[in-house]
Amino acid sequence: MVAIKRSQISEMEKHYRISLINSLVGYKSLNLLGTISSDGVTNLSLISSAFHIGANPPLLGIVIRPEREHNDTLSNIKSTGHYTLNNVLPQWYKQAHQTSASYPSGVSEFDRCGFKKHYVSGFKAPFVAESTVRIGLELAEIIDIEINGTTILIGEIVQILADNNLIEENGNVDHIKAGTMTVCGLDSYFLPQMVGRLAYAKPGIEPQELTTKNCETNH
Amino acid sequence: MVAIKRSQISEMEKHYRISLINSLVGYKSLNLLGTISSDGVTNLSLISSAFHIGANPPLLGIVIRPEREHNDTLSNIKSTGHYTLNNVLPQWYKQAHQTSASYPSGVSEFDRCGFKKHYVSGFKAPFVAESTVRIGLELAEIIDIEINGTTILIGEIVQILADNNLIEENGNVDHIKAGTMTVCGLDSYFLPQMVGRLAYAKPGIEPQELTTKNCETNH
Numbered sequence: 269m270v271a272i273k274r275s276q277i278s279e280m281e282k283h284y285r286i287s288l289i290n291s292l293v294g295y296k297s298l299n300l301l302g303t304i305s306s307d308g309v310t311n312l313s314l315i316s317s318a319f320h321i322g323a324n325p326p327l328l329g330i331v332i333r334p335e336r337e338h339n340d341t342l343s344n345i346k347s348t349g350h351y352t353l354n355n356v357l358p359q360w361y362k363q364a365h366q367t368s369a370s371y372p373s374g375v376s377e378f379d380r381c382g383f384k385k386h387y388v389s390g391f392k393a394p395f396v397a398e399s400t401v402r403i404g405l406e407l408a409e410i411i412d413i414e415i416n417g418t419t420i421l422i423g424e425i426v427q428i429l430a431d432n433n434l435i436e437e438n439g440n441v442d443h444i445k446a447g448t449m450t451v452c453g454l455d456s457y458f459l460p461q462m463v464g465r466l467a468y469a470k471p472g473i474e475p476q477e478l479t480t481k482n483c484e485t486n487h
Numbered sequence: 488m489v490a491i492k493r494s495q496i497s498e499m500e501k502h503y504r505i506s507l508i509n510s511l512v513g514y515k516s517l518n519l520l521g522t523i524s525s526d527g528v529t530n531l532s533l534i535s536s537a538f539h540i541g542a543n544p545p546l547l548g549i550v551i552r553p554e555r556e557h558n559d560t561l562s563n564i565k566s567t568g569h570y571t572l573n574n575v576l577p578q579w580y581k582q583a584h585q586t587s588a589s590y591p592s593g594v595s596e597f598d599r600c601g602f603k604k605h606y607v608s609g610f611k612a613p614f615v616a617e618s619t620v621r622i623g624l625e626l627a628e629i630i631d632i633e634i635n636g637t638t639i640l641i642g643e644i645v646q647i648l649a650d651n652n653l654i655e656e657n658g659n660v661d662h663i664k665a666g667t668m669t670v671c672g673l674d675s676y677f678l679p680q681m682v683g684r685l686a687y688a689k690p691g692i693e694p695q696e697l698t699t700k701n702c703e704t705n706h
Contacts, residue, residue, distance in 0.1 A: 438506050459680055
């Protein structure tokens with residue numbers, strides 16, 4: 269077994285540490301983050317930090333890094349109050365990865381990387397037309413993390429756009445059918461296969477496997 | 488296409504909304520969260536909210552819900568300052584799911600659900616011996632989210648325990664080889680397959696696929 273302690277982490281070569289720390293936690297949710305500036309320039313960036321905070325009110329968090337290209341995103345969200353999260357599909361995941369290149373301010377990654385904008389009445393930020401599951405968020409809270417200068421944004425889900433037949437009878441989204449990808453570390457992209465779906469756990473009862481439409485669509 | 492607006496979300500039946508909102512964002516990192524109380528009772532719970540905050544210092548965030556079983560976890564972390572995240576493998580993911588059952592306070596999910604504790608000198612919280620990638624964290628910051636009563640904990644990574652041959656030459660953890668699972672929504676468990684690994688994106692250059700050991704281990 270490999271055992272690494274704090275002092276060894278701080279002494280690591282920078283790129284080695286970035287790869288290790290980014291990949292430690294396992295598979296991460298993968299989404300294109302869409303915004304628009306107050307003067308109408310759209311922005312698209314790939315994020316893997318979206319996390320669930322609660323269902324009522326429906327809240328998601330994302331982490332915005334302090335570097336340059338993300339400041340466009342952050343200032344767009346602050347000025348319009350709206351942003352979108354859009355799932356990434358294997359047919360065009362390379363284009364999605366390309367949005368992480370450092371394009372100059374004023375250039376839209378929608379245009380440069382070949383994505384169509386989709387707008388919804390009353391909601392400012394653009395959705396990705398090519399995605400099959402799209403979430404529109406309204407900024408609810410900004411948390412500045414002093415330790416490393418990042419920002420956690422908490423948003424309320426105010427728009428859900430999903431292709432037909434992806435939301436099951438009980439509300440669950442079928443991400444196998446949706447074609448949703450996941451990412452590990454900075455650059456490794458994956459498609460999951462279902463192993464099992466389990467019933468609500470109760471003390472003293474063996475975990476029960478559910479058989480559902482979602483399971484049947486898998487293999 | 489299905490289009491759902493804020494007013495429809497707030498009017499949804501409770502369990503439907505929980506399933507929908509929990510599954511919207513896609514695949515999530517899946518870990519067993521290990522803690523110990525000041526009087527030595529260990530606790531293990533399944534979480535899917537771990538997210539990357541930064542590599543230097545190495546920081547991860549998790550969301551703790553306000554409900555009862557998680558208060559054990561939160562009070563343990565507050566009193567000892569230490570907690571662990573341990574990946575979940577397909578051989579025993581049903582036991583991992585079972586840790587989410589509401590066991591009474593004073594009962595350890597390690598014992599009830601069949602996991603062995605692994606301790607490291609100088610670090611209080613127990614690791615899961617059966618996991619192949621294990622992270623030891625020291626509490627760095629507590630953020631109370633007033634909108635819904637949840638808590639975001641930010642921890643610094645101070646211990647990394649990985650089985651041999653999982654960390655590649657560039658620092659990346661091979662989660663295919665590690666057997667790491669991912670989760671969607673509340674109850675659906677998955678194993679990913681690699682689609683591709685891409686080079687650092689630069690403006691005006693087509694995304695390049697990398698061929699690495701990690702890719703070769705996939706199929």
